[in-house]
Amino acid sequence: MPRTLGAYVHVPFCASRCGYCDFNTYTAAELQRDGTTVSVATYADRVISQIQQGHLARPDSREIETVFFGGGTPTLMPANELVRILAALRSEYGLANDAEVTTEANPDSVTREYLQELHDGGFTRISFGHQSSASHVLQLLERTHTSGRTWDAVAWAREAGFEHVSVDLIYGSQAESDEDLVQTLAEVVKADIDHVSAYSLIVEPGTRMAAKVDRGEIAPASDDIAAHRYPIIDQTLSAHGFTWYEVSNWAKPGGECQHNIGYWRNHDWLGIGPGAHAHFEGTRMWNVKHPATWAAAIDSSESPWANSEVLTLDEQRREHIMLRLRLREGLPLDYLSEAGWSKAVEAVVEGLLEQHEDRVVLTDSGRLLADGLVARLWD
Template identity: 50%
Template structure:
């Protein structure tokens, strides 16, 4: 389970927002995120707001969860009226621990409430072992267009260190089943830099995702968060801490293999082919509005960000009483929004206009070989490959 939420300002019991926040809602796009906080077991590196059956306690259940989410959606409908929903993303946790019909009911509720835009992207995350052919076919038939499978690695020894429950062969098989079910886009997630992972292990993972025929790959360096089982094992000396040089080598290997297979990077940790970018994430990265449904979910509308209570039982109790499940909120200043815009857009292949950043810092980054000179001449800040390895440092310079 994740750490404590910040307090922020109180959220009104009806969830209402300032008029200035709602007047132009969705002008840069509008998305809906649905958080499903259930997992069959906890991975050693995970600090997300998720709960195994033994951690859940009383007052919450998977069987009643969709009804609670639909209650929050009814409250949201009284607060904002976007023109349409451009993307929906169901994340977790393991969303596919819910019945396919429950996920479909939530999607139908979003469509009835605000309307899905023509060609809307609808994604669910899934663990490879949590889906089968029938489940995938049911989701596709009910309107899901994209699936993101948590593969993490093709090496059995790495999966064991990460406490993943699927076999190495299950993820590519699930990807094949998703394509056969008619999903328009299929993503496989990788984690690199796990203790004990060799260069050959990661090369095997890259070979596997390329051979799986997917059109999107995400690859993230392992981050060890305080409070996780993996962090405790490292403190006890059972596992070595991740090494930055190893992570850089893995990233370069990913870039070489994926580019060679026809993928193009479009965000530092994401590659796609055939225009299969994740549109939902692009909305986040480019300043759109979104409503986050579910316990612990974060939302942003018109410069107001808020977050829901964490535990599913507290979430359901608030909604049953007709109250917003919001725990706290903050009104972002112009400086806050600028800082976040730079932090996110610098990581994109398309970059950010130079007039949005500190020019002296950008000039230093250019001189250090971190920025594309051609883009710079065109008035854009865009990272080179070396710049992608040092993206956080570039952000600090140009802020």
């Protein structure tokens, strides 16, 4: 399988921070450090500088096939600035004619006109953080939008011409009942989308939600509840034309996110912006994390990379197991050691894996235990 080249652009801005989120993102007041200020207004220039400064270590002459603007909330930036960054990637690296160009978006960060400008500037795919249709769940998660706003944004994206539209869901939160999830899914399957990512709530250390759990104000998230809700999601989406292609991702035919598939197949990608990681044939590099530290390096034409590591062949093999086992296309058996093979045979007998020619693929029950299985096959 030829290795594809992607580009990830990190945009570290959010209007407000959701209580559960520990992503590398900041509100306006947090973006100053050691005399350097980072703002939405000046961000595109610095991203373009990083693209042009040559610190990205151009791996070879391949064109970029997928671009992903993630965050944070990339759509807090003006649409023409995102398009300008895309143009810089095109002129420095070359962009395939049929490139997939995605942005993440918070539903209340876009308008009809904004989406039209993004689409006309070359964006083909958009992923909205919906999380839930239940207002009390959105409130617990400290989301700033209503459920209805997501469906308006989805309709505007389609009117603008976006080929692929996705929503993210968070399930298993303390405020959610089975009925809330069923109601959310009823809205999801009615919407004009071709992709869903569903993540079980993780209470990340250091977040406001973790502090509330520590103070006993809300319960911890329950693995049992998440395991009970996952089949509800899978069965409802499957009954409406979506197929799982990664443990947390479902798509209608052709709606799969090619950029993320590149990560799970352990292909190559450029990483631009604070904290962004890059990967090229077993070498990983990552930018310094704080936006102001990153910006200071860019402003003085110094390398913004915090560090890099060259993975040993055994580390690369383990990465393949961790990432590729989660895909419906399965893990090629070549990546397993002899001990890993016998663990895989055990898992087949237990009904957690199926063998499909030269690959092992998670069964329905195996999908619920994917992380534990990875650890077993690592031997």
